[in-house]
Amino acid sequence: MTDKSCRRGMRRLSVIAAVALGASLASPVLADCYDLLGCTGKNAFSAHYSYLVAADGPTCDFLYVMRNSIYSEHGYCFKTARAIQELGNTGCRFQNMADVPLSQIERNNIATIARAETAKRCPA
Numbered sequence: 001m002t003d004k005s006c007r008r009g010m011r012r013l014s015v016i017a018a019v020a021l022g023a024s025l026a027s028p029v030l031a032d033c034y035d036l037l038g039c040t041g042k043n044a045f046s047a048h049y050s051y052l053v054a055a056d057g058p059t060c061d062f063l064y065v066m067r068n069s070i071y072s073e074h075g076y077c078f079k080t081a082r083a084i085q086e087l088g089n090t091g092c093r094f095q096n097m098a099d100v101p102l103s104q105i106e107r108n109n110i111a112t113i114a115r116a117e118t119a120k121r122c123p124a
Helices: 003-026 043-054 060-075 079-089 104-119
Strands: none
Touching: 003 060, 043 104, 060 079
16 A cells, blocks of 8 residues: 555545544434444344353443443433442433333343343342
8 A cells, every 4th residue: 555545545534533523423322332232222232142141241240331321321310329320310310210211122132131141140
């Protein structure tokens, strides 16, 4: 690769990064995304269940934060000290978990993560 083509490639990456940054500033991102799983609001984590329960997969702590981040993104007010410490309650609106407006995909992902936590014998 020549220096000129390398600079051209870097310029393209800079433009792509600037567009992505502008898009992220324009509207809030409401779904966490994970390299191997996809995004909580549009990908079925059940397709990667074997990874979630694998010994070299996510830790119990990571699964806990993944699962509760979905609730946090939608305004759930946590009650446990651990959840408040990990995720906070800033801007929360819903006291009852059942009232949190989640899509079916998000509900399924929460269930898949909870199932993985049970399989890994994670603490409650």
